[in-house]
Amino acid sequence: MDRPESAIVSETAFQSAxxxxxxxxxxxxxxxxxxxxxxxGEDHPDWDVIVTEVEKNADD
Structure with a gap:
């Protein structure tokens, strides 16, 4: 069984998830x-998702 998802109610929560x-x-x-x-589906918009690896900063 899938575990329930936490609510995403802010940009910070979205970025964390x-x-x-x-x-x-x-x-x-x-x-x-x-x-x-x-x-x-009908109830939500469709999105195009692009993920690109970036170099870490020396400070990270």
Whole structure:
């Protein structure tokens, strides 16, 4: 059974959930760089999602 998702009610919560998703995928050797169409049915907009790896700053 899938676990319930936490509510995303702010940009900060969205960024945290997205970072967590990307880390979990990377930890499991899933290629996370690329582009995907995210189709969401009649009730929600569709999105084009692009993920690109960036270099870390020396301060990170």
């Amino acid at each position: 997205l970072a967590s998703l990307l880390r979990r995928a990377d930890d499991n050797d899933v290629e996370v760089e690329g582009g995907w169409d995210c189709r969401n």
